[in-house]
Amino acid sequence: QKEVEQNSGPLSVPEGAIASLNCTYSDRGSQSFFWYRQYSGKSPELIMFIYSNGDKEDGRFTAQLNKASQYVSLLIRDSQPSDSATYLCAVKTSYDKVIFGPGTSLSVIP
Amino acid sequence: GAVVSQHPSWVICKSGTSVKIECRSLDFQATTMFWYRQFPKQSLMLMATSNEGSKATYEQGVEKDKFLINHASLTLSTLTVTSAHPEDSSFYICSARQFYNEQFFGPGTRLTVL
Numbered sequence: 001q002k003e004v005e006q007n008s009g010p011l012s013v014p015e016g017a018i019a020s021l022n023c024t025y026s027d028r029g030s031q032s033f034f035w036y037r038q039y040s041g042k043s044p045e046l047i048m049f050i051y052s053n054g055d056k057e058d059g060r061f062t063a064q065l066n067k068a069s070q071y072v073s074l075l076i077r078d079s080q081p082s083d084s085a086t087y088l089c090a091v092k093t094s095y096d097k098v099i100f101g102p103g104t105s106l107s108v109i110p
Numbered sequence: 111g112a113v114v115s116q117h118p119s120w121v122i123c124k125s126g127t128s129v130k131i132e133c134r135s136l137d138f139q140a141t142t143m144f145w146y147r148q149f150p151k152q153s154l155m156l157m158a159t160s161n162e163g164s165k166a167t168y169e170q171g172v173e174k175d176k177f178l179i180n181h182a183s184l185t186l187s188t189l190t191v192t193s194a195h196p197e198d199s200s201f202y203i204c205s206a207r208q209f210y211n212e213q214f215f216g217p218g219t220r221l222t223v224l
Contacts, residue, residue, distance in 0.1 A: 034212060043203050043218040044154070088153060098144070098205075098213055102153045 003027060004091050004101035012107045019076040021087050021104050026070070029094030033065055033072045036088040038103070044088055048074065079108045112138045114206045116216035123194055124224055131189045131219045133204030139184035140206035144213065145177075148201040160187055194223045 006023050013019045021035075032051055036044035050056045050063040050072065062075040072091075076083055089101040113136040123129050133143055142161050146154040158174075160166040160181035168174045178190040187206075191198055199222050205213040 032212070036215075041201075041220075043215045046212060046214070049212050097156060097159070099156070100146075100154045 002102075003093070003099045004089055006087075006089050006101040006104045008102070008104070010105040010107055012109055013079050015079060015081060015108055015110050017079050017108075019079045019083065019106055019108070021074040021076075021089075021106070023072045023074075023089030023091075023101055024070055025072070025089075025091045025099075027091065027093040027095075028067075028070060030070075030091045031094070032092035033063070034090040034092070034098070035061075035063060035072075035074045036090060036100075037083075038086045038088055040086075047087075076106075079106075081108045081110050084108050112136075112206070112208070112214040114140075114204065114214045114216040116204055116219050118219060119217060120220040120222075122222045122224065125195050126193055128190055128192045129194055129221060131191075131202055131204075131221075133187045133189070133206065133216050135185045135206040135208075135214075138206075138208050140187075141184065141209055142207045143181055143187040144205045144207070145179060145187075145189050146203045146205065148203060148218075154203060157189075191221065194221070196223045199223045 034049045035047045038044040048063045050065045056063045060077045064073045086103040088103045115134045117132045145157045157172045158166045158168045166179035181187040203218040205215045207213045
């Protein structure tokens with residue numbers, strides 16, 4: 001089992017819709033969870049991080065964490081074409097390493 | 111957010127030569143720096159973790175003699191790809207972390223070995 005898994009995508013949503021990105025992880029002792037956005041040929045940039053169960057909102061982005069289910073998600077409301085990118089889920093494991101998922105490619109159609 | 115720089119942003123070299131990539135934290139002291147490699151359409155793979163003043167910890171399958179990492183100060187880490195070969199061509203990205211806070215990534219270095 002891979003340590004961090006994501007929907008393979010690509011995920012296509014119309015402009016203005018909600019994009020939902022999912023991630024599961026295997027290390028039950030993981031404490032910190034991150035979502036990064038990566039444009040083609042560029043380095044990842046941090047969008048959000050979440051430590052506690054529940055929801056965390058920042059503008060159009062909402063991260064949701066369920067430690068019991070070992071599941072973390074990212075919702076993007078009012079999706080814009082500029083949101084088209086690969087979204088990487090990253091998990092800081094109990095042995096203090098940040099492991100990245102394979103990424104989900106999101107395409108927002110105007 | 112914190113700023114991490116990398117130099118060079120891209121490099122082309124001949125097979126058999128060595129290439130050094132620098133990673134700097136510009137506005138904070140990085141107790142830990144990480145080096146990742148990313149092949150096209152793949153995710154980031156952690157190569158090694160380095161703490162200032164100590165030897166780097168390499169991930170399984172990463173040759174420590176080929177990928178030399180030095181973290182001599184709290185703001186600088188270097189990755190040297192020794193005797194580079196075409197299969198080493200990749201996007202190399204560093205990240206820096208202060209204590210146990212989140213990681214910030216450099217812009218990456220694209221290495222092409224001819």
